Amino acid sequence: MEQTQSGTNGIGQRLRELRQKKGLNQQDLASSDLSVSYVSLIETGKRAPSPAVLQSLAERVGCSVEYLKTGRDDARIHELELKIAFGDMAMRNGSNGEALQSYSEALASAPFLGEAMVRRARIGQALSFEKLGRMEAAIQLLTTLFDDPATVPGSADWAQLAVALCRCHRNAGDLMLSVEIGERAMRTLDSLGLDVTDDHMQLGATLLGSYQVRGDLMQAQILANRLISTAESTDSRVGRGVVYWNAALVANSRGRSKEALALTERALMLLAESDNVRHQAMLKAAHANFMMASEAPDLDRARTLLGEAHTVLLEVGTAAEQASAEALLAQVSVQLGDPVQATAHASRSLGLMRNDPPEAAASVRVLMARAQHLAGDMESAETTLRAVVRQLGQLPGTRGTAGVWRDAGDLWKLLGHKSEALDAYEKALGQLGIQGLPAPTPSFVTDRS
Structure with a gap:
């Protein structure tokens, strides 16, 4: 009598x-002791495999005998959940390559x-790709994932x-x-009328940053005012800190250095107790940058x-964040008149x-x-600056x-090249x-005498 599933x-x-998930066919599961037709009978539920056959099949499809028999493998599930938890921890600590590997290994056993x-x-895998x-x-x-x-929504x-x-x-x-994505998401949140959360304020702050980078400073200021008003009506220290941080970037772009400093000071106080040391470090770097540019x-x-941020x-920053910190250390070294440190930091940044x-x-x-000019090496300074001019000449024009x-x-x-400076x-x-x-159009006078 035939058995059913x-x-x-x-x-x-x-x-x-x-x-099928592994891209195998029935022939791939067969062996000298296991025919393709027998594999087919097992898959259609017409034959119950022996323990030895079960072990062989489990090895070929990458699962445990327990999973094939019951659909559960608590030990394996626990192992995979630990991999995902390790990925979360690795990404928080800046070990983005390890995080990606852990998430990918877990997803290889998604069933x-x-x-x-x-x-x-x-x-986690997507965010690891971004960090890398x-x-x-x-x-x-x-x-x-977003379109799934x-x-x-919300x-x-x-x-x-x-x-x-x-x-x-x-x-x-x-x-x-x-x-476009940020605005559409903000409209969705507005239409849902949900309570404001850290995630919602993070969305607004991210859109604010995109306005600022694109040069839409008026739109950025309008959104910053709205977000600050919203943030101050909540008890979320992290949410308020993120909003003040991004509002400071807008203020700095608009030439309001005192306002930018005040906002980053407030953000530092609010984020001081959070466990995100990476964000604290980036905020310290931004505050130092505004401080260097102040009157x-x-x-x-x-x-x-x-130095603290660096x-x-x-330990936990991306290569881009480390490069930015090195560049700011080069900038402050120039302002302090230390060409040796400035050169070292600029080289590491590049x-x-x-x-x-x-x-x-x-x-x-x-x-x-x-830094080269500060060290008195005018020839190297000119050579480096001419390389910059060539590089800029190949880039599209932006505020940056x-x-x-x-x-x-x-x-x-400073180098005494007035025509290059004017250009x-x-x-x-x-x-x-x-x-x-x-340029004015030349006027020609005809002698009619």
């Missing part, structure tokens, strides 16, 4: 599902995991994915899509803050830059040229490149959309 406890169905754990591992600078892979996976019908997962997509598109240089810069305090980011925008590297090379052109102009002026200033203004007056 229920009579064989679903062994055949689980075997077929695992085989053992519940839907919630698989989703958690996939989100693999933006295309991160965006592709995040988009798939299982992602409920939920914590939905907000986390919206934030990550907005941020990834911004860091990949697609500011239009970054803003009365406290350079010693800025250098102390940058130490932490060496060495860390992999996926950073080219304008960031150009900006650091201007710092390198400043305009700032580098202006810095280059200042240094050309750099004109490039900076042009990339901000400010064009000079056209």
Whole structure:
């Protein structure tokens, strides 16, 4: 009498599902002791395999005998959940490669995991791709997860994915899509009328950053005012800290250095008790940057803050964050008149830059040229600065490149090259959309006498 799947406890169905997930056919499971036709009978529930056959099949499809027999393998499930938890911890500690490996290993055995754990591992995998600078892979996976019908608008997962997509598109240089995703997500939250959470404020702060990078400073200020008003009505220290931090970036872009300093001071106090040491370090670096640019810069305090931030980011920061910290240390060293330290930090910053925008590297090379000028090596300073000019000439005009052109102009002026300085200033203004007056048309007088 033929047995049914229920009579064989679903062994055949689980075997077929695992085989197909691994891209195997029935021939791949066969051996000298196990024919293809017998494999087919097992999968259709018409034969119950012996313990020896079960062991052989489990090895071929990468599962335990217990899972094939019952659909459960508590030891294996626990092992995989620990891998996912380790991935979470590794990413918090800045070990992004280890995190990606842990998530990927867990997902390779996805049939053992519940839907919630698989989703958690996939989100972790996407965020690991982002931290490692693999933006295309991160965006592709995040988009798939965000568009999944299982992602409920307004939920914590939905907000986390919206934030990550907005941020990834911004860091990949697609500011239009970054803003579009952020605005659409904000409208969704507004329409749902949900209570404000840290995730919601993080979404607004991320959109704020995209406005700021794109140069939409008026729109950024309007959103910053709204977010600050919302944040101050909540008890969330982390949410308020993130909002003040991003509002400070907008204020600094608008030339309001005192306001930027005040906002980062408030953010530092609010985030001081959080367990995210990476964010604390990045905020200290931002505060030091604003301090250096203020009317009365406290350079010693800025250098102390940058040293603290740098130490932490060496442990838990991405290569881009470490490069930024080194660049700021080069800047404060220049301002303190220390060309040796400035050169060392600028060199390390350039060495860390992999996926950073080219304008960031150009900006650091201007710092390198400043350090060379400070050391009295005018020839090297000019050579470095001419390399910067060539690099900038190949980049599209943005607010970022305009700032580098202006810095280059200042240094050309110090070096005594007035025509090069004037050209750099004109490039900076042009990339901000400010064009000079056209040259006057010569007038010709005809002698009628």
